[in-house]
Amino acid sequence: MSKASSQRGSVSVAGVLMHLLPAVLLFALFAAVGILHVTSRVMVVDMGYRLSRAEAESRSLTRENDRLKLELATLKAPGRLERVAREQLGMAMPAGSAVVSLSADKPARGSASAAAPAPSQDKPGVRVAGRGGAGR
Template sequence: MNHSKPSSRVGGSGVSVASVLLHLLPAVLLFALFAGVGILHVTSRVLVVDMGYRLSKAESEERALTRENDRLKLELATLKNPARLEKLAREKLGMAMPAGPLVIALQPELPGNKRPARVEAREARTVRVAERGSSH
């Protein structure tokens, strides 16, 4: 009698489980390769779409900041308008343009020449001197 191992044969046709697995191995490896490539492709597409959304958001933010910058430049130009500043000086600070003889033109300071720290007007009775930056 011929006794053979019943676990290594399938159905009595003489085909072992190991030989079936050996024949299926290339197909399984090919399937795994395609699955890996598919996963990488989908991952890369998701990253590209995500980056597109981020780029769109950044461009939108850039446009909003540009509009805000333009608005602030216009506001600055309005605030620096000489007519507005003159009106504020007159109305809020009580200032007025000096009369003609009270205006003194100073010569530009040359490197070797020093001028006095304070220049007095000829008629000092109506001249008020304001000093910048003094915190006394």
């Protein structure tokens, strides 16, 4: 074997690297694109889970709000308020003589006569009951 055949069989490392470099770069590019794609899909799925949790929390808070509105309406019911006043506070309906009735001509709010109502004979339709207590 001559010198020509030995050069033909020997290949330099630099030559091999130059032929493999485009393939390696292409593989690295595909790997980077794949990693970016998988990362973006994972982020989309994570955001979907977050959205689902937020919607479930919104539905839960809406149900709680509706329940609280119903409870408020129940607590403000006139029948319940009357029962609580009678049973827990010991209140009773006033006697007919203890009720103050006003005529249809009600004084405007904020006026001086409305601030200090005094029983008088010249105002028709106004009746003030007397206090029946030992403190007088």
